Amino acid sequence: MTVMGDFADRVFFGTVLTMDDSMPEAEGVAVHGERILAVGGRTELARLIGPDTAVTELGDAALLPGFVEAHGHPLSEAIFLGPDVVDIRPVVAPSADAVMERLHAAIEAAGADGVYANGWDPLLQTGLPEPTMGWLNGLSPERPLAILHNSGHSAFFNSAAARAVGVTRDTPDPVGASFGRDASGELDGSLREVGAAEMIFGPALQPTPNGFIDAIRAESARLNAAGITTAGELGYNPGTAAGIAAARVAGALTVRLRLYEMSTAAKQSAGRPGDGDELVRQVGIKLWADGSPWVGNIATSFPYLDTPATRSLGLKPGHRGHANYTPEQIAEISEAYFAAGWQLACHVHGDAAVDTVLDAWEALLQRHPRPDHRLRLEHVGAMSAAQFERAAALGITASIFIDHLYYWGDVLVDDLFGPEHGAPWAAAGSAAASGMRISFHNDGQVTPPEPLRNIEIAVTRRSNRGRVLAPEQRISVEQALRAQSINSAEQLFSEHEIGSITPGKFADLVVLGRSPLVAGAGTDVAAGAIADIPVLETILAGVTVHRATRSD
Ligand SMILES: [Zn+2]
The missing domain is CATH 3.20.20.140 (Metal-dependent hydrolases)
Structure with a gap:
């Protein structure tokens, strides 16, 4: 057992899965400040319990390192799941009818800014109409309407959405992306890949500074609720640096970000x-x-x-x-x-x-x-x-x-x-x-x-x-x-x-309702046995950032 410092602020006893090869399972973990103080057996850890130490008996629950999302898009997810985008993802709109209901309602309620939606997937939402420019113009003749495919790799837009950002038949295709065109070279209302999608959606979905902070707060909460304490951002745009800094100052960022900047034509x-x-x-x-x-x-x-x-x-x-x-x-x-x-x-x-x-x-x-x-x-x-x-x-x-x-x-x-x-x-x-x-x-x-x-x-x-x-x-x-x-x-x-529960590392932890090792024991894991384990508490650098309510 390794010890650094004096009494622990919090000690957990019970099932601990460390993901550290030197001690894969332990009886307890002691946390001091933002770091893991010690990992080991009950008797050793008992010495670290002072008058102000909070002691958590895990019971049936299990303690693991906070989950790490190796490849996410928390900064764009913050916007695309935010209030300015109509959510038509298959997870919330599983059928074509559900998609069309949400689109019609949004178009009905839309102001001059139009409607920007995310989550189109005809493979899962079978029976969706072909999203031609004619169809989109029929749905929304005067105001912008643009729909991002659930994969993020294609999108569809009407004439007003193209006009709103100045995209025309003469707009050159960005590197690695393209606008669909008909035989005469006219835009057909489709696009492929991020470079082109950014041109159509980017200006419309530019949040206000406060809106961005709120979006980051909501996104952090979503990730924390899933037990995630660190997320890769695999589509980082340096233009968002000031917004991230502001969100951080406001205390809205409760997940670590590891940024991957998008490569560009400038290649630097x-x-x-x-x-x-x-x-x-x-x-x-x-x-x-x-x-x-x-x-x-x-x-x-x-x-x-x-x-x-x-x-x-x-x-x-x-x-x-x-x-x-x-x-x-x-x-x-x-x-x-x-x-x-x-x-x-x-x-x-x-x-x-x-x-x-x-x-x-x-x-x-x-x-x-x-x-x-x-x-x-x-x-x-x-x-x-x-x-x-x-x-x-x-x-x-x-x-x-x-x-x-x-x-x-x-x-x-x-x-x-x-x-x-x-x-x-x-x-x-x-x-x-x-x-x-x-x-x-x-x-x-x-x-x-x-x-x-x-x-x-x-x-x-x-x-x-x-x-x-x-x-x-x-x-x-x-x-x-x-x-x-x-x-x-x-x-x-x-x-x-x-990434592991190891003395000296950050106390980034997740408390699960039961151990996935127990839930997943045996050759045939029942559907939901692991996926449905409740995330009871998520801790970032020693601070609780998510706690399940009873209804969870
Ligand atoms: Zn990605």
């Missing part, structure tokens, strides 16, 4: 790796290779199926997506930022795109050897076992979007890729077998922040309709817990301060 950042402190720190650069499986623009070696679903996405029979960036562009962007000392995190889903990125990064590491580079691949839906092995040998890790299996598991197999390529989606088992230390994530507003769901899905690979996908890709509860804590901390260059 005004910041430096490591800028910031323990609460908000800039660690890396985000780049993209391809897009979203739900839109049809991921680069795979195999075609999409020809189904009513793929046709509804506008995909032709035998459709194969392609990357948004050329191999040369990926190599150039990687080189520019990596040579400047940055960690890189690349969005990549299709196996063909994974090859492109691995080729680029293998050459990059030869030109710029760096022992602790921590290059990251993001989402990796169709990454193969051989590719995981190749990446692991290069010291590259992956953050896996395991929650895809829960919401889109049936869509992956039946509608998009068939059993051969759909079932092994998000192949955490292959990744673990390669020796890679993987993480999980919910990708901002794409799925809700739900680390316990991620853990359950990695263990069961069961979709929300009960289908099990490629059970050989299951991993253990222990492995899944690490993916949501210490492994994520490592990817965020933060394992020296967070």
